[in-house]
Amino acid sequence: MLAAGGLALTALTVGLTGCAQEDALAQQAKAGDNKNYVAGDGSVTEFAAADRKDAVQVNGTLFNGTTVSPADFQGKVTVLNFWFAACAPCRVEAPILEELHQEFKDQGVQFFGVNLRDEKATAEAFDKTFNLTYPSFDDKDGGVLLSVSGLVPPGAVPTTLVLDKQGRVASRVLGEIQKGTLKALITAAVAE
Numbered sequence: 001m002l003a004a005g006g007l008a009l010t011a012l013t014v015g016l017t018g019c020a021q022e023d024a025l026a027q028q029a030k031a032g033d034n035k036n037y038v039a040g041d042g043s044v045t046e047f048a049a050a051d052r053k054d055a056v057q058v059n060g061t062l063f064n065g066t067t068v069s070p071a072d073f074q075g076k077v078t079v080l081n082f083w084f085a086a087c088a089p090c091r092v093e094a095p096i097l098e099e100l101h102q103e104f105k106d107q108g109v110q111f112f113g114v115n116l117r118d119e120k121a122t123a124e125a126f127d128k129t130f131n132l133t134y135p136s137f138d139d140k141d142g143g144v145l146l147s148v149s150g151l152v153p154p155g156a157v158p159t160t161l162v163l164d165k166q167g168r169v170a171s172r173v174l175g176e177i178q179k180g181t182l183k184a185l186i187t188a189a190v191a192e
Helices: 002-019 023-032 089-106 121-129 141-149 179-191
Strands: 044-045 078-083 112-116 136-138 157-161 171-175
Touching: 044 179, 078 089, 078 141, 089 112, 089 179, 121 136, 157 179, 171 179
Parallel strands: 078 112, 112 136
Antiparallel strands: 044 171, 078 157, 157 171
16 A cells, blocks of 8 residues: 555655646756856846836835935936846846936936845945946845736846836846847937
């Protein structure tokens, strides 16, 4: 009887393994690189105004204690960058995000980081290291991530979203941003 149970368990395990889908996280885990996040490929998705879903409903708290609600996204183009301190591509793109923040802030564009893992001290050390002047959400509870995932799944770290003046996702970059690309996406959203 034990032998039959063992065979049934083996058959079930093999059957379930055969049904498993090879997603990016599974492939990276098998690669054994231990980076502990899904890296994006830099792909860009733009959404025509007529095809955009509802406005994001972000309710969250920044590391500085300020609360942010959906009303804070109305009438302004917003850049949301999902990151954490140990993410190598996040470190590479941080200076670029700050440069673009400085370039566009006088045009009413607001930037927010969305920190997915770090404690306040770690996030503040990252900001200081890269001279970041825009604030970040403390999103260890996943509230901000959840608020956008039904509209456009971030899918990787880092992910950068550009929201239009109605708070809808206008474009998404999965993975490390390129300055020229993000600048063009922001410029397009500002021009709408």
